[in-house]
Amino acid sequence: xxxxxxxxxxxxxxxxxxxxxxxxxxxxxxxxxxxxxxxxxxxxxxxxxxxxxxxxxxxxxxxxxxxxxxxxxxxxxxxxxxxxxxxxxxxxxxxxxxxxxxxxxxxxxxxxxxxxxxxxxxxxxxxxxxxxxxxxxxxxxxxxxxxxxxxxxxxxxxxxxxxxxxxxxxxxxxxxxxxxxxxxxxxxxxxxxxxxxxxxxxxxxxxxxxxxxxxxxxxxxxxxxxxxxxxxxxxxxxxxxxxxxxxxxxxxxxxxxxxxxxxxxxxxxxxxxxxxxxxxxxxxxxxxxxxxxxxxxxxxxxxxxxxxxxxxxxxxxxxxxxxxxxxxxxxxxxxxxxxxxxxxxxxxxxxxxxxxxxxxxxxxxxxxxxxxxxxxxxxxxxx
Numbered sequence: 001x002x003x004x005x006x007x008x009x010x011x012x013x014x015x016x017x018x019x020x021x022x023x024x025x026x027x028x029x030x031x032x033x034x035x036x037x038x039x040x041x042x043x044x045x046x047x048x049x050x051x052x053x054x055x056x057x058x059x060x061x062x063x064x065x066x067x068x069x070x071x072x073x074x075x076x077x078x079x080x081x082x083x084x085x086x087x088x089x090x091x092x093x094x095x096x097x098x099x100x101x102x103x104x105x106x107x108x109x110x111x112x113x114x115x116x117x118x119x120x121x122x123x124x125x126x127x128x129x130x131x132x133x134x135x136x137x138x139x140x141x142x143x144x145x146x147x148x149x150x151x152x153x154x155x156x157x158x159x160x161x162x163x164x165x166x167x168x169x170x171x172x173x174x175x176x177x178x179x180x181x182x183x184x185x186x187x188x189x190x191x192x193x194x195x196x197x198x199x200x201x202x203x204x205x206x207x208x209x210x211x212x213x214x215x216x217x218x219x220x221x222x223x224x225x226x227x228x229x230x231x232x233x234x235x236x237x238x239x240x241x242x243x244x245x246x247x248x249x250x251x252x253x254x255x256x257x258x259x260x261x262x263x264x265x266x267x268x269x270x271x272x273x274x275x276x277x278x279x280x281x282x283x284x285x286x287x288x289x290x291x292x293x294x295x296x297x298x299x300x301x302x303x304x305x306x307x308x309x310x311x312x313x314x315x316x317x318x319x320x321x322x323x324x325x326x327x328x329x330x331x332x333x334x335x336x337x338x339x340x341x342x343x344x345x346x347x348x349x350x351x352x353x354x355x356x357x358x359x360x361x362x363x364x365x366x367x368x369x370x371x372x373x374x375x376x377x378x379x380x381x382x383x
């Protein structure tokens with residue numbers, strides 16, 4: 001479409017626009033400005049490729065902004081504030097710039113109204129869909145970096161909330177004194193936190209050791225120049241790593257042929273298609289180890305988050321509450337915490353936060369409810 005035709009269409013749209021259209025276009029204009037600002041703020045906290053990608057997204061939002069400005073013409077009016085969720089996203093981007101903000105931005109892109117708005121071009125609607133995937137890819141990098149410790153933290157806090165609430169409610173339902181419930185809850189907190197920390201440390205260390213056992217040894221790289229070219233046992237290395245026989249032979253021959261031209265160490269890791277086989281690739285266990293996290297990091301996260309969750313059911317008894325009042329307060333505190341953790345997991349995973357929050361709440365209360373009923377039954381039978 002020519003520039004003259006675009007100006008004609010813009011002028012025509014402006015002349016036939018209703019007050020509702022003007023208000024909607026002004027809101028779109030404000031939202032595009034705010035979204036572009038979010039991406040620029042995120043870019044200011046990054047370097048290299050991620051910064052370039054975020055700045056490119058900001059430029060795309062600026063193009064969308066220009067579309068609405070052209071439609072509005074003289075009726076654009078003074079700059080309007082973006083939607084509340086977009087401004088909140090900008091606030092987070094300026095102060096944190098974390099994967100949490102990227103996850104929120106991903107959901108914001110997914111809610112674009114351009115697919116059903118006749119005044120938005122098909123190109124703009126397509127842009128928003130692609131932006132969602134771009135942000136998803138950026139967020140995935142951050143999710144991978146925090147996956148190990150975050151998994152341990154989420155598991156720890158939910159286990160602490162549910163298990164200690166179940167313990168406190170079950171013991172409380174038997175009718176024992178409040179002091180007994182308090183000390184039982186504290187014992188459950190310490191026992192669970194120590195068990196979680198130790199378990200996570202052993203689990204993560206074991207997984208890392210398994211990956212390290214599968215990682216090619218660096219010393220193997222130094223002997224490649226002495227291999228028998230006729231026997232070419234490097235082929236066996238690639239075949240053992242799952243490469244087809246003919247392809248493994250071709251890759252091994254290429255590595256040995258270019259060995260003298262290589263500027264860096266030759267890796268015996270299976271080459272990636274399209275990569276420089278003389279230079280080798282990334283350590284195949286690097287990404288996995290990064291995603292798993294460290295043993296101490298997982299252990300400390302599990303201990304601290306289990307303890308922070310397990311302390312909530314005990315708080316009413318620490319402050320002197322007893323009986324039904326203590327049970328209700330403990331249940332409310334744990335319920336709010338379950339809703340919060342479920343919503344956070346939903347946001348970071350790109351899923352619906354409300355649904356994840358309610359799922360966490362229902363699972364937690366179901367488990368605690370079973371122990372409470374058992375406590376009532378045992379209390380009745382003992383009485």
